[in-house]
Amino acid sequence: MVCGDRVEVRRDGDAGVIEAVLPRASLLFRSDAFRTKAIAANVTQLAVVVAARPSFSMELVQRCILAAEDQGIAGLLILNKSDLPETPAARERLNLLTRIGYPLVTLSALNDAAPLRPALQGHSTLLIGQSGMGKSTLINALFPGAEAMTAEYSEALDSGRHTTTHTRLHRLDADSAVIDSPGLQEFALQHLDTDALAHAFVEFRPFLGQCRFRDCKHESEPGCRLREAAAAGDINPARLQLFQTLRRHH
Ligand SMILES: Nc1nc2c(ncn2[C@@H]2O[C@H](COP(=O)(O)OP(=O)(O)OP(=O)(O)O)[C@@H](O)[C@H]2O)c(=O)[nH]1
Numbered sequence: 283m284v285c286g287d288r289v290e291v292r293r294d295g296d297a298g299v300i301e302a303v304l305p306r307a308s309l310l311f312r313s314d315a316f317r318t319k320a321i322a323a324n325v326t327q328l329a330v331v332v333a334a335r336p337s338f339s340m341e342l343v344q345r346c347i348l349a350a351e352d353q354g355i356a357g358l359l360i361l362n363k364s365d366l367p368e369t370p371a372a373r374e375r376l377n378l379l380t381r382i383g384y385p386l387v388t389l390s391a392l393n394d395a396a397p398l399r400p401a402l403q404g405h406s407t408l409l410i411g412q413s414g415m416g417k418s419t420l421i422n423a424l425f426p427g428a429e430a431m432t433a434e435y436s437e438a439l440d441s442g443r444h445t446t447t448h449t450r451l452h453r454l455d456a457d458s459a460v461i462d463s464p465g466l467q468e469f470a471l472q473h474l475d476t477d478a479l480a481h482a483f484v485e486f487r488p489f490l491g492q493c494r495f496r497d498c499k500h501e502s503e504p505g506c507r508l509r510e511a512a513a514a515g516d517i518n519p520a521r522l523q524l525f526q527t528l529r530r531h532h
Pocket residue numbers: 362363364365366389390391392393411412413414415416417418419420431432433434435442443444445446447463464465466
C-alpha cells in the first residue's frame with residue numbers, strides 16, 4: 283500500500299480492517315541507481331516545486347515531468363519564493379517547459395498560497411522537488427493545522443536539509459488533495475524504454491512514427507523526423523538532447 287491508495291475497510295469493533303486495495307489509476311515511482319520505490323497512487327497532477335534559492339536542476343524538473351507524462355498525469359510547475367530577487371532568472375530557465383505548454387504558478391508560500399488554489403481544484407496533486415524548495419511551507423500555507431516540519435536550507439551547501447521524511451496526503455475537499463513528499467536528489471527513468479521515453483516528451487508526439495526507419499533511435503539515422511523537427515526549430519534541440527542522454531542510459 284502507498285500514500286493515496288483507495289481501500290475497502292471492514293469494521294471490526296472499534297477498529298477497521300483493510301480488506302482490499304482498489305485498482306490504481308496511476309502509480310508514481312522514484313528510483314535511484316539502487317532501488318525503485320512507489321511514491322504515491324492515484325495522483326492526477328504532479329506539481330514540481332522550484333525556487334531561485336537553493337538552486338535547482340532543470341534536468342531533474344524535466345525528469346519528474348517525463349515520469350508524470352508516462353503515467354498520464356498532468357504536469358504543473360510551481361515557482362516558489364517569488365519574494366527573492368533572483369526569481370526572474372529562475373523564471374527564464376523554466377521557459378524550456380512553459381513554451382511547450384506546461385502551466386506555471388509563481389508565488390511565495392511564506393506570503394500567500396492563494397494563486398495555487400485554482401490549479402488544485404479537482405486534482406490529487408503531488409508536490410515534488412529538491413529539498414529546500416518550500417513544499418512543506420506550501421502545505422502549511424494551504425492547511426493551517428498541518429504543522430509540517432520545515433527547515434532553512436544550507437547556504438554553504440546550496441541545498442535543503444531533507445526535512446520531510448514521509449509522504450503525506452492532505453485533503454482539501456471531497457475531490458481535491460495535496461501530497462507532500464521528501465526532497466529528491468535524483469529521479470531515474472530506467473523503467474521507460476525508448477518508445478515510452480519518446481512519448482513522454484509531449485512535443486515529440488506529432489512527429490513520432492514518421493521517421494524513415496521504424497526502429498529509429500533518433501540518433502544519426504537518415505530521415506529521422508525528430509532531428510528534422512529540431513533543425514527546423516519545431517522542437518527545442520535541448521529537449522532532443524535530453525532525450526538522447528536519457529535513452530543512452532538505459
Ligand atoms: N524567502 C522565502 N523562503 C521560503 C518560501 N517558502 C519557503 N521558504 C523557506 O525555504 C526553506 C525550506 O522550506 P521547506 O518547506 O522546509 O522545503 P521543502 O521543499 O519541504 O524541503 P524538504 O522537506 O527537505 O524536501 C524554509 O526555510 C522556508 O521558510 C518563500 O516563499 N520565500
